[in-house]
Amino acid sequence: MKPLSGLSEHPLSGIVRPVTVIQAPRLSERLEVPVVLLSETFQFTGSFKFRAAYRVASSVPNRTLLTASSGNFGQALAHACRLLGKTCTVIMPQTSARVKIDAVREEGATVDLIDVSRISRQARVRELMGQMPEAYFASAYDDDWVIAGNATLGMEIADLDLPVDLVVAPVGGGGLTAGILTGLRERGNNLPVTGAEPLIGNDAARSLRGGCLVANETEPATLADGARTVSLGLRNWEVLRDGLTGIVEVPEARIVEAIRLLFLMANLKVEPTGALAVAAVLTDPERFRTRRVGCVISGGNVDPGAFCSWIG
Amino acid sequence: MKPLSGLSEHPLSGIVRPVTVIQAPRLSERLEVPVVLLSETFQFTGSFKFRAAYRVASSVPNRTLLTASSGNFGQALAHACRLLGKTCTVIMPQTSARVKIDAVREEGATVDLIDVSRISRQARVRELMGQMPEAYFASAYDDDWVIAGNATLGMEIADLDLPVDLVVAPVGGGGLTAGILTGLRERGNNLPVTGAEPLIGNDAARSLRGGCLVANETEPATLADGARTVSLGLRNWEVLRDGLTGIVEVPEARIVEAIRLLFLMANLKVEPTGALAVAAVLTDPERFRTRRVGCVISGGNVDPGAFCSWIG
Numbered sequence: 202m203k204p205l206s207g208l209s210e211h212p213l214s215g216i217v218r219p220v221t222v223i224q225a226p227r228l229s230e231r232l233e234v235p236v237v238l239l240s241e242t243f244q245f246t247g248s249f250k251f252r253a254a255y256r257v258a259s260s261v262p263n264r265t266l267l268t269a270s271s272g273n274f275g276q277a278l279a280h281a282c283r284l285l286g287k288t289c290t291v292i293m294p295q296t297s298a299r300v301k302i303d304a305v306r307e308e309g310a311t312v313d314l315i316d317v318s319r320i321s322r323q324a325r326v327r328e329l330m331g332q333m334p335e336a337y338f339a340s341a342y343d344d345d346w347v348i349a350g351n352a353t354l355g356m357e358i359a360d361l362d363l364p365v366d367l368v369v370a371p372v373g374g375g376g377l378t379a380g381i382l383t384g385l386r387e388r389g390n391n392l393p394v395t396g397a398e399p400l401i402g403n404d405a406a407r408s409l410r411g412g413c414l415v416a417n418e419t420e421p422a423t424l425a426d427g428a429r430t431v432s433l434g435l436r437n438w439e440v441l442r443d444g445l446t447g448i449v450e451v452p453e454a455r456i457v458e459a460i461r462l463l464f465l466m467a468n469l470k471v472e473p474t475g476a477l478a479v480a481a482v483l484t485d486p487e488r489f490r491t492r493r494v495g496c497v498i499s500g501g502n503v504d505p506g507a508f509c510s511w512i513g
Numbered sequence: 514m515k516p517l518s519g520l521s522e523h524p525l526s527g528i529v530r531p532v533t534v535i536q537a538p539r540l541s542e543r544l545e546v547p548v549v550l551l552s553e554t555f556q557f558t559g560s561f562k563f564r565a566a567y568r569v570a571s572s573v574p575n576r577t578l579l580t581a582s583s584g585n586f587g588q589a590l591a592h593a594c595r596l597l598g599k600t601c602t603v604i605m606p607q608t609s610a611r612v613k614i615d616a617v618r619e620e621g622a623t624v625d626l627i628d629v630s631r632i633s634r635q636a637r638v639r640e641l642m643g644q645m646p647e648a649y650f651a652s653a654y655d656d657d658w659v660i661a662g663n664a665t666l667g668m669e670i671a672d673l674d675l676p677v678d679l680v681v682a683p684v685g686g687g688g689l690t691a692g693i694l695t696g697l698r699e700r701g702n703n704l705p706v707t708g709a710e711p712l713i714g715n716d717a718a719r720s721l722r723g724g725c726l727v728a729n730e731t732e733p734a735t736l737a738d739g740a741r742t743v744s745l746g747l748r749n750w751e752v753l754r755d756g757l758t759g760i761v762e763v764p765e766a767r768i769v770e771a772i773r774l775l776f777l778m779a780n781l782k783v784e785p786t787g788a789l790a791v792a793a794v795l796t797d798p799e800r801f802r803t804r805r806v807g808c809v810i811s812g813g814n815v816d817p818g819a820f821c822s823w824i825g
Contacts, residue, residue: 221533223555227619242780243535300777307539461817465612468554468813470782501780505773509821 211356211384212349217252218244220357228466234482234489237365238463239358240498242471246304248427248500249354249377250277250341256350258282258289263337267329268292269322271426272301273500274341279310290333292325298426298504317420342374343434351377354497355384358392363495365392370497371477372396372405372448373428375437377499382444392495396441396448397481399423399456404432405441406448414438424456427474427499449481449488456480457511463498464512472503473511523668523696524661529564530556532669540778546794546801549677550775551670552810554783558616560739560812561666561689562589562653568662570594570601575649579641580604581634583738584613585812586653591622602645604637610738610816629732654686655746663689667696670704670807677704677807683789684708684717684760685740687749689811694756704807708753708760709793711735711768716744717753718760726750736768739786739811761793761800768792769823775810776824784815785823 208219223238241249254277258266265288268278275291282289289310293302294317305312315325330338340347358368358381368385370378382394398405402421408414416432423429433441456473459480463469478496482489520531535550553561566589570578577600580590587603594601601622605614606629617624627637642650652659670680670693680697682690694706710717714733720726728744735741745753768785771792775781790808794801 218536221535221555223533224530224557226557227616243533245536245538247780304539464782464817468559468782470776470780505776505821505824509817509825512817513821 211353213353225467235493242501246277247502248273250274253347253350254278255281257339257346261337265336267336268339276304279308342376351380352384355381359388359390365495366492367393368495369478372398374430375433379437379440393446397477400450403450424473451480455483475500523665525665537779547805554813558589559814560585562586565659565662566590567593569658573649577648579648580651588616591620654688663692664696667693671700671702678804679705680807681790682809684710686742687745691749691752705758709789712762715762736785763792767795787812
């Protein structure tokens, strides 16, 4: 199978699936903003997280990896470890989407389900690391290998020479946007990058406004489960504080509307976090009106029941 | 935006979106058959029909086009005519999916809704052609320009040099499979092509078995609305009678199962006709067990309500 011609080599060439670029004329007409979708929903394991996971799992010498993830990073790390012949344990909240728990188990990883009202992820990580001293603990975002893995998406965007004036991407722990910025800049590309964050978990937007890293009091109960983070990672903040051109704070209702529009007008199945960039355009259309926007769709893994409650 | 490198020029290069190739390891494991998805769900207007529609509308001298279509070809022709500054009328059954009627109107075409229990599509075409003698009547499948347009998909499959041993594609009027065969063979590529047809409308399978073109008594009430055809077109039959390696007859329940598996295991939103190729693998896995199968996903346009009744 021949490669995409626009793409130069990057550290994960031939391992990750290149980003899927989808022109969306019907959606653009509806939004009154010309958008191009940069979809990672067809990435291996269904989200961009596989880029980071493979980079971590293939770079550290440890044969065992441990992570705490509400789903996509866990699934991605489990898949990467299976490909590399390593073992993997994933700490997940009991409330995680059923499809995500099943998918992690299907990859042969051990799932450690926790009740987050009784023990925090961090505390459980410490417990398990005490029992597994040989393991590498992989943060889903606050890790240099994670940023380096996600940077391959920025490199692809740079190499594709897309007709866009800026890129909008979801912000949770900041691993994706920090990676995109790092990859673009490594390729000498100055395309602006704007974040899209749930309004009810707007720690990154507040951090950017105030110039110092702040945290939510608890994990925000946003639909966008990939953005249920208490704060940006320290490594991510170092990249984002001067790198992002801004963050749009997205109400929950706009996330649902974006999921529905992507289904109806672009034939794309996305998960709530994956809809954040399009939801940002819906939230603040004036900000984007005269610009061509590349919307990063970070992933597509979602339970059918929840999905149908949003598109019905 | 740079083109896909594997692709040589074809008559619709730069106009149609190249086929989206999706490796689907989870789905392949579930099917126990290695499949690659060749998706036209992100083609302009959401199905492969835009290839044929643009080729017809740009090739005939007439300024007005008329067609009878339960949806995708109508939407595609309407879009092509809008791009080309031509006018378009689409005869549609009142029972067509709401999203398809809306989409045709959104493109600026005139929709002529008929009650198929009172007047056949053919009779209504004759009526309207009497009123619009200057119009070109475009068959959705039995037309040399339609086959030539769909042949561009076969050329792309040939040029991409995919790791597949055969291609499976839906059969309704036969425009898609005839086009794929024509395009592959024009490129000197001998990849076998197998059809996937609803069991309850198996005129093409019966025609192939008997060696002569036979018709269903009425339009079959299959979920796969793109295959609700009474018979193959004459031009299509000429290509398919010796071109196809066979046709798998797909029960309705397998179509629903394929829609659901594509949603869960490949993050792909497909319409029932678009699911036929994967449904064929589910129906007759032994036929495909030792081969790598390229499954053509013909389109993705479907009402949310119907879709959720299948994936729920």
